Amino acid sequence: MSGDDSTTGRREWPLWEVFVRSKRGLNHVHVGSxxxxxxxxxxxxxxxxYTRxxxxxxxxxxxxAxxxxxxxxxxxxxxxxxGDKIYRHPTFYDIPEGVEHL
Structure with a gap:
């Protein structure tokens, strides 16, 4: 095969990272590339x-990139x-009752 076939062009396409937020989720999660x-x-x-x-x-x-x-x-x-900044640790804060997501 020659170097001009369609698969050669695909190898030059940039790589994209994919993140999906599910119906139940609050955050986008990396699912692939x-x-x-x-x-x-x-x-x-x-x-x-990724969302079939x-x-x-x-x-x-x-x-x-x-x-x-x-x-x-x-x-x-x-x-x-x-490690020496205790205010960054979740044990430093009291989480109010009823708060599900922080």
Missing amino acids: LHAPDAEMALRNARDV RQEGVSIWVVPA GITASSPEEKDAFFDPA
């Missing part, structure tokens, strides 16, 4: 692939500075 030529096509493909059973109410697609993440190998050094 896909390749698409643009945001509109990524959104349509994400709908078709109509379990979602909202979808986000984010270019993977635009995500900056910490490294799991550096977790101790990266998260250690928060």
